[in-house]
Amino acid sequence: MTAKKEINPFMKQVLELGPPIAFFFIYLRLRDDSFLIGGTEYSGFIVATLLFVPLMLAAMGVLWYLTGKLSRIQVFTAIMVIFFGGLTAWFNDERFFKMKTTLVYGFFAIMLGIGLLQRKSYLAYILDEMLPMRHEGWMILTRRLCGCFAFLAVANEFVWRTMSTDLWVKIETFGFPIALMVFLMLQFSLLQSYMDDPDHQ
Template identity: 80%
Template sequence: MAEKMEINPILKQVLELGPTVAFFLIYLRIRDDSYVFAGTEYSGFIVATIIFVPILLAAMGVLWFLTGKLSRMQIFTAFMVIFFGGLTAWFNDERFFKMKTTLVYGCFSAILGIGLLQGRSYLAFILNEMLPMRDEGWMILTKRLCAAFVLLAVANELVWRTMSTDLWVKIETFGFPIALMAFLMMQFSLLQQYLIEPDKDEDA
């Protein structure tokens, strides 16, 4: 079997988060402009969305080249970005790209929910090697994360339907990821009792 390749953690973060930050910066630069292609006028938001897709694909390609692998979540998210980015450009309607976030969070929640109905934690299947934890802990975390994804999906719908595009872009780029990261950090802290410590008796 091919050996897994490791890369600098900072470079990995840049490749994973860089495209989203690039979208944000491009949007800020061209948000007030409009562009005409093939006789159709496109807003700065839609042009930024179109530019974002190849940037994301390039970053994922470099990440795959350097590590030899991509997570299922990365592949799924990339597919959603390409699909809804394409719809946004084709119909010249920014609502498709804004709805993408709702569907991504909704799909994550549905996947975790299906596992819970089967009495399983799909999180454990994906993350157990990185974070050994007892089954009870994984089930608790999965239930909470499933609910969190539902709340994020609802929040995205409320934001894009009731607030400005500027505010949605800022919340999408920074607000939702920070909220999710803070939630996960809090959960791992609360679930310390379920973590499996390495057996130190063998070293004695």
């Protein structure tokens, strides 16, 4: 089994956030262009999507090399990006890549919901070592995060179906991640009373 290795936090952020930000700037550069590839004309959005996939895989490869591991969430997200990026190129239809975000958030909401029905917190299985918290706190956080993911899935459907591609790319790259980050920071602040105190074990 590969040992987990430490990595500079800044480098970790670059590897995780770099590919989506790169996609954003590549899209801005190519959005008004079209490309003839193999006799088929592709929009700038689709070409940006095809460039994003290897960028993301390269970043994940470097992250795995430096840390010795990848989270299940990272692996699942990579599979979804590859699958829907492939569908986008194969059918020459940008809607597949836009739907990917809905399905990723929806999958997370469903998995957390299944755990709640079993009176379990799957979040605790993943994050308990990093964030010691009593069972009650994990259940509260799981319920709230399940609702958050469900909301983001519905929001993505609304955005890509009713708004321009330009606006969707901006919200996908910055809006949804920032909203999720703020939500999590707020929850951890509100759930301080459920945190385990290592000095009182």
